[in-house]
Structure formats: structure tokens, C-alpha cells
Amino acid sequence: MQRKGKTDAQVVTEDAGLVFAILSEVHIVHQMSTGDFNKAQNNELHMSHFSLLNRLVRNGDAQTPQRLAQQMNQTRATMTNSLARLSDRGYIDVIENPRDRRSKLVFLTPAGRKARDTAIGRIAPTMQRYIEGMSSEDLADLYRLLRKMHGAMDVNDEENPQF
Numbered sequence: 001m002q003r004k005g006k007t008d009a010q011v012v013t014e015d016a017g018l019v020f021a022i023l024s025e026v027h028i029v030h031q032m033s034t035g036d037f038n039k040a041q042n043n044e045l046h047m048s049h050f051s052l053l054n055r056l057v058r059n060g061d062a063q064t065p066q067r068l069a070q071q072m073n074q075t076r077a078t079m080t081n082s083l084a085r086l087s088d089r090g091y092i093d094v095i096e097n098p099r100d101r102r103s104k105l106v107f108l109t110p111a112g113r114k115a116r117d118t119a120i121g122r123i124a125p126t127m128q129r130y131i132e133g134m135s136s137e138d139l140a141d142l143y144r145l146l147r148k149m150h151g152a153m154d155v156n157d158e159e160n161p162q163f
Contacts, residue, residue: 033130036123040119042122044115044122045115049082049085049086049091050119052086053112053119054116065104091111092112094106
């Protein structure tokens with residue numbers, strides 16, 4: 001693959017540098033948005049717990065803790081801790097798996113869905129600020145390209161490629 005008289009090695013090096021720069025920007029956006037999210041929540045819901053509730057809304061429940069840990073790239077211990085905290089607050093139910101009694105299944109409760117929706121409402125004004133100067137087409141393009149990159153990265157989630 002040659003571009004404008006460049007060797008394959010030059011193209012790969014330039015592309016790798018650009019990918020690194022893109023991922024650095026994504027990381028900075030993540031850090032800043034997580035900070036803003038946590039501030040907006042007034043200690044009601046931490047971003048990591050919101051992410052778990054959001055995943056259950058998007059992908060459906062009746063998932064095993066192990067599967068959730070894999071999808072969210074977390075250790076089992078971290079997932080167990082998050083599930084315990086969310087269960088204590090009544091946001092999820094963790095029940096014995098009727099098909100495999102060695103495992104459990106996680107279900108979102110109405111209170112969990114409400115907590116997730118409330119969290120989104122709290123951060124919505126800040127999110128509006130994030131997109132100032134961007135058109136609907138810009139946002140759609142950005143979303144499409146990030147989903148494409150996500151799909152290429154997500155080799156561990158073949159069964160459920162949607163986040």
C-alpha cells in the first residue's frame with residue numbers, strides 16, 4: 001500500500017502515529033467527561049456503576065457477572081464489588097442461574113433504570129456544551145467512525161459487538 005511515493009513502512013508508521021494521537025484524544029475526552037459526570041452526580045452514582053447500568057439497559061439483562069466483566073474489561077473481583085454495591089442500592093438483582101447453578105445472572109431493576117436515566121438527566125446540560133459548534137452530521141460521522149474502531153478493537157466480544 002503506497003501513498004504519494006511513500007513506502008509501506010512510512011505509511012504504517014504515520015498511521016500508527018495518527019492512531020496513537022486519536023486514542024490520546026479519546027482518553028482525554030474520557031477523563032474529562034468522567035470528571036464532569038461524577039461532579040454532576042453529587043455522589044449519587046459513580047461513573048463505573050453508571051456504565052454497568054447503561055450496559056444492562058443497552059444489551060439487556062440476564063447476563064452472568066463473568067460475561068459482564070469480560071465485556072467491560074474488568075477483573076472478576078472488580079465486577080463482584082460493583083454488583084454488590086448496585087445490589088445493595090436496589091439497582092440490580094443477582095440471582096442463581098437456573099441453567100447452571102454454579103453461576104449467577106444479573107437483572108436490572110426499575111430503580112436501576114431510573115437511576116441510570118436520572119444520571120443522564122444530570123449530565124445532559126454539560127453534554128450539550130461538549131457539542132457546541134458541531135453539526136448533527138459531524139456527530140453522526142464521529143459516532144460511525146468510533147463504532148467502526150470499536151468493532152475492530154473488540155475481539156473479545158464476538159457474541160455481542162454492540163456496546
